[in-house]
Amino acid sequence: MAEVPLVNNQPRYGVIRWIGQLAELKNKLVxxxxxxxxxSGCSDGTFKGKRYFECPPGRGFFVLLKYCRKDSRxxxxxxxxxxxxxxxxxxxxDCPSIEGIIPPPPSLPEQSTGMMRGIQGHHNSCYLDSTLYxxxxxxxxxxxxxxxxxQSSDLEDYDKVQKVLKEEIxxxxxxxxxxxxxRVLRLRRLLDKLGSTSGLTDxxxxxxxxxxxxxxxxxxSESLLQLKSHGRCEESNYYQIIxxxxxxxxxxxxxxxxxxxxxxxxxxxxxxxxxxxxxxPRFGNKYKMYDIIFPNxxxxxxxxxxxxxxxxxxxxxxxxxxxxxxxxxxxxxxxGITSFCRDCCKKVHSHPRRTSHKLTPIIVPREYxxxxxxxxxxxxxTMELFAVVCIQTSHYVAFVKCGQGPDAxxxxxxxxxxxKGESNGYNIPxxxxxxxxxxxxxxxxxxxxxxxxxxxxxxxxKRLFGDAYMCMYQNFDTAMYK
Numbered sequence: 310m311a312e313v314p315l316v317n318n319q320p321r322y323g324v325i326r327w328i329g330q331l332a333e334l335k336n337k338l339v340x341x342x343x344x345x346x347x348x349s350g351c352s353d354g355t356f357k358g359k360r361y362f363e364c365p366p367g368r369g370f371f372v373l374l375k376y377c378r379k380d381s382r383x384x385x386x387x388x389x390x391x392x393x394x395x396x397x398x399x400x401x402x403d404c405p406s407i408e409g410i411i412p413p414p415p416s417l418p419e420q421s422t423g424m425m426r427g428i429q430g431h432h433n434s435c436y437l438d439s440t441l442y443x444x445x446x447x448x449x450x451x452x453x454x455x456x457x458x459x460q461s462s463d464l465e466d467y468d469k470v471q472k473v474l475k476e477e478i479x480x481x482x483x484x485x486x487x488x489x490x491x492r493v494l495r496l497r498r499l500l501d502k503l504g505s506t507s508g509l510t511d512x513x514x515x516x517x518x519x520x521x522x523x524x525x526x527x528x529x530s531e532s533l534l535q536l537k538s539h540g541r542c543e544e545s546n547y548y549q550i551i552x553x554x555x556x557x558x559x560x561x562x563x564x565x566x567x568x569x570x571x572x573x574x575x576x577x578x579x580x581x582x583x584x585x586x587x588x589x590p591r592f593g594n595k596y597k598m599y600d601i602i603f604p605n606x607x608x609x610x611x612x613x614x615x616x617x618x619x620x621x622x623x624x625x626x627x628x629x630x631x632x633x634x635x636x637x638x639x640x641x642x643x644x645g646i647t648s649f650c651r652d653c654c655k656k657v658h659s660h661p662r663r664t665s666h667k668l669t670p671i672i673v674p675r676e677y678x679x680x681x682x683x684x685x686x687x688x689x690x691t692m693e694l695f696a697v698v699c700i701q702t703s704h705y706v707a708f709v710k711c712g713q714g715p716d717a718x719x720x721x722x723x724x725x726x727x728x729k730g731e732s733n734g735y736n737i738p739x740x741x742x743x744x745x746x747x748x749x750x751x752x753x754x755x756x757x758x759x760x761x762x763x764x765x766x767x768x769x770x771k772r773l774f775g776d777a778y779m780c781m782y783q784n785f786d787t788a789m790y791k
Contacts, residue, residue, distance in 0.1 A: 421486030
């Protein structure tokens with residue numbers, strides 16, 4: 310980020326995109342900046358008809374390099390920096406660092422709603438703001454990142470990153486309901502310096518790029534997912550749902566999509582994860598497979614867990630001993646992933662059309678080999694939805710569950726809901742209660758389809774169902790264990 314002082318004491322802020330010489334100014338270095346805001350008299354990166362860099366129209370600005378200096382709004386380590394000076398550049402809200410362990414609020418406090426609440430965005434930070442708010446505002450599933458002690462294999466700046474994340478972002482967010490943009494920029498600078506993804510301080514990015522840098526490259530946390538395929542196990546922190554579009558589906562659900570994706574890729578979860586982050590089948594804001602995707606509030610992962618006892622989908626009396634991918638793909642039974650006990654499997658595959666099906670054995674503990682329904686139901690493993698990050702026209706926002714349990718309220722967060730001033734102004738974040746989410750996330754598919762067809766689906770619910778980019782699920786038992 311660079312700042313160019315002007316004669317009217319109203320500096321221009323932007324990112325240097327090009328440095329070189331112009332024919333009109335021989336022997337002098339010139340900088341080409343992409344300004345934060347559109348300005349009259351500026352170009353799209355061209356100068357006198359010749360292109361030097363790419364940027365939106367009205368934001369290309371050329372100036373002698375000697376007049377460029379570091380953006381003074383973020384020189385927080387300089388002797389000139391004071392809390393008042395930072396607050397002035399981003400509004401009048403104070404944002405002190407807070408030490409110690411601050412738990413998330415059990416619900417949505419009134420003082421945490423309204424304008425200038427949540428995490429304040431600045432210069433393409435919405436991807437990071439929405440993800441951070443989802444991860445820490447009302448859940449502890451990621452709190453191991455805040456408390457794990459530095460190990461010999463960690464980066465030299467591990468403690469610094471952890472301190473900034475905990476004391477300047479998470480703790481203030483949980484206690485005061487607000488984090489100023491300069492606090493987040495400290496984290497962005499560290500990640501940009503320590504990770505392999507460049508441009509984290511100023512360029513448009515996606516949530517998975519931030520997660521990969523923070524979790525895998527910088528904090529080197531234990532991977533959230535253990536994905537098993539053909540006897541091999543791979544680690545990851547999120548899962549991209551990849552599946553072919555099913556034209557017969559009237560309303561796509563996350564439950565159906567993840568089952569389709571895992572079956573198509575011959576994948577299983579090796580263990581119940583504490584957190585399951587799912588990327589929807591879409592590519593940024595340019596392409597989405599389904600117009601509406603329903604994020605199930607409870608995700609049943611029993612059938613995608615490796616070698617977990619589950620009842621036969623036909624009789625329900627015995628434990629399944631085989632799974633058939635071809636029965637699932639042929640949709641012979643409209644009952645989800647097809648797993649059968651020994652007797653039902655023999656009956657189903659005695660049909661001439663199914664004798665060639667390849668069966669996958671389900672290996673379960675010996676005590677379940679004689680299981681019968683009268684012995685009691687087999688355990689189902691589920692995860693609870695706690696956040697949905699959405700994208701619309703390159704801007705990320707988040708719907709977040711405020712607490713635990715089916716009756717917990719939801720809120721909507723936008724780190725750039727409004728703006729004060731222009732090039733030397735600041736963004737105004739907002740958090741508001743979203744009772745519509747509590748109501749429509751419990752609605753039946755036919756009700757959602759009908760309301761959408763009649764144009765009666767509330768606007769923010771169209772955003773939740775139509776623009777979902779990433780759904781986050783948690784399992785409290787595993788999170789407590791880990």
